[in-house]
Amino acid sequence: MALNVGDKVIFKVFRYDPDKDKAPYYKDYEVTITRKGMMVLDGLNQIKWEQDPSLSYRRSCREGVCGSDGLNINGMNTVSCMSHIEDYNSDVLVIKPLPGFPIVKDLVCDFDDFFNKYYAVKPYLIEKTPPPARERLQSVEDRAKLDGLYECILCGCCSSACPSYWADPDYLGPSALINAARFVFDTRDEGSDERLDLVNNIHAVWRCHTILNCIHACPKELNPTKAIGMLQKEILKRKF
Amino acid sequence: MMYMRGFIDRYQGSGKAGDLSWLLQRVSGVALLFLLLGHFFIEHFAGVPVDYQHVAARLADPLWKAFDLTFVVFALFHGINGIFMNIEDYLHSGWRVFWKGFFWVAGVLYLVLAFITILPFKG
Numbered sequence: 629m630a631l632n633v634g635d636k637v638i639f640k641v642f643r644y645d646p647d648k649d650k651a652p653y654y655k656d657y658e659v660t661i662t663r664k665g666m667m668v669l670d671g672l673n674q675i676k677w678e679q680d681p682s683l684s685y686r687r688s689c690r691e692g693v694c695g696s697d698g699l700n701i702n703g704m705n706t707v708s709c710m711s712h713i714e715d716y717n718s719d720v721l722v723i724k725p726l727p728g729f730p731i732v733k734d735l736v737c738d739f740d741d742f743f744n745k746y747y748a749v750k751p752y753l754i755e756k757t758p759p760p761a762r763e764r765l766q767s768v769e770d771r772a773k774l775d776g777l778y779e780c781i782l783c784g785c786c787s788s789a790c791p792s793y794w795a796d797p798d799y800l801g802p803s804a805l806i807n808a809a810r811f812v813f814d815t816r817d818e819g820s821d822e823r824l825d826l827v828n829n830i831h832a833v834w835r836c837h838t839i840l841n842c843i844h845a846c847p848k849e850l851n852p853t854k855a856i857g858m859l860q861k862e863i864l865k866r867k868f
Numbered sequence: 869m870m871y872m873r874g875f876i877d878r879y880q881g882s883g884k885a886g887d888l889s890w891l892l893q894r895v896s897g898v899a900l901l902f903l904l905l906g907h908f909f910i911e912h913f914a915g916v917p918v919d920y921q922h923v924a925a926r927l928a929d930p931l932w933k934a935f936d937l938t939f940v941v942f943a944l945f946h947g948i949n950g951i952f953m954n955i956e957d958y959l960h961s962g963w964r965v966f967w968k969g970f971f972w973v974a975g976v977l978y979l980v981l982a983f984i985t986i987l988p989f990k991g
Contacts, residue, residue: 792957868891
C-alpha cells in the first residue's frame with residue numbers, strides 16, 4: 629500500500645497511567661503522512677508534539693542504534709524507528725509496549741530485569757594475560773566469527789517475543805545469551821570458561837526450546853537461537 | 869547466578885545444570901526414531917499376524933526382550949523428561965516439587981512393571 633503525502637493513518641496506541649487509570653486502554657490518533665517514507669516513530673512524535681503531549685514512549689537516536697524504542701506494532705516486536713508506516717499495508721496500526729515486560733507508563737516498559745540478566749553474563753572483555761604494548765590484535769577471520777553476534781542493540785524485542793522468557797521469570801533470554809556468545813567466541817577474550825559456567829544453567833541455554841520467535845522479532849536480523857545453539861554445543865564439547 | 873537462587877531451585881535434583889537431560893533427550897529421540905519405526909514396521913507391516921501366539925513367540929526370544937526393554941527405557945525417559953521440561957517452564961511454586969515427584973514415582977513404577985513383565989516371559 630503506497631501512502632502519499634496527506635494520507636491519514638490511525639494509530640491505536642496502548643495507554644496506561646498507573647496513577648490515574650484503573651486499567652489500560654487503547655486510544656486512537658490520526659497521523660497525517662507529511663512526507664514519503666515516514667517511520668512509525670515519526671508518527672508517534674507527531675502525536676506527542678502536535679496532539680497529545682501526555683503520551684509516553686522511549687526514543688533517542690531514531691536510526692536503529694540506541695535500541696530505546698522496542699515496541700509491538702501490529703503484533704510484531706520491532707523498533708519503531710526502523711519500521712516504515714507503509715510497510716504494514718494497513719490503515720490502522722496497533723501499537724503496544726513490548727509483551728512480557730512490566731509497564732511503567734503507556735509504551736514505556738521496565739527494563740531492570742532485562743538488563744540485570746544482560747549484566748549477569750559478564751558482557752565485557754575478560755583478560756588474564758597482560759595487554760601487549762599496542763592493542764590486542766585479531767585476525768580478519770577471527771573477527772568475522774563475531775558477525776551476527778556483536779550487532780545487538782539491546783532493544784529487548786527478542787526476549788520479549790520469547791514464550792520461554794514469559795513463562796520462566798529466571799530465564800536469561802535470547803538477548804543476554806547472544807551477548808554471552810559474542811564474548812565466548814571472541815578470540816581475544818579469556819573468560820569463556822566462567823561465562824560458559826554461568827550459562828550452563830537450567831534457566832539459561834537449556835531453557836531455549838527453539839521456538840524461533842527471537843529471530844523473527846530481531847530488527848537487526850540477528851539469530852539468537854543459533855547463538856544459543858553455539859553455546860550449547862561449546863558447553864557439551866568442553867564437558868564430554 | 870546469585871539473583872537466581874530462589875527457594876524452589878533447591879529442588880531441582882542433582883543434574884542441576886540441565887545439560888545432561890538436554891543431551892539425553894536428543895540421544896533418546898534419535899534412538900526412538902529407529903526403535904519406534906522398527907516396532908511399528910514389525911507389528912503392522914511385516915506380514916506377521918498380530919495375535920497372542922505370534923507376539924508371545926517373539927517375546928520369548930532374549931534378543932527381542934532386549935529390543936523391547938531398550939524401547940521402553942528410552943520411550944519412558946523421553947516422555948517423562950519432556951514433561952519435566954514443561955513443569956520447569958511453567959511451574960514456579962511448590963507444585964513443581966509435587967509434579968516432578970509424581971512423575972518420578974510413576975516413571976519408576978512403570979519401569980518396574982515393564983521389567984517384571986518382559987524379563988520372566990516364557991511364552
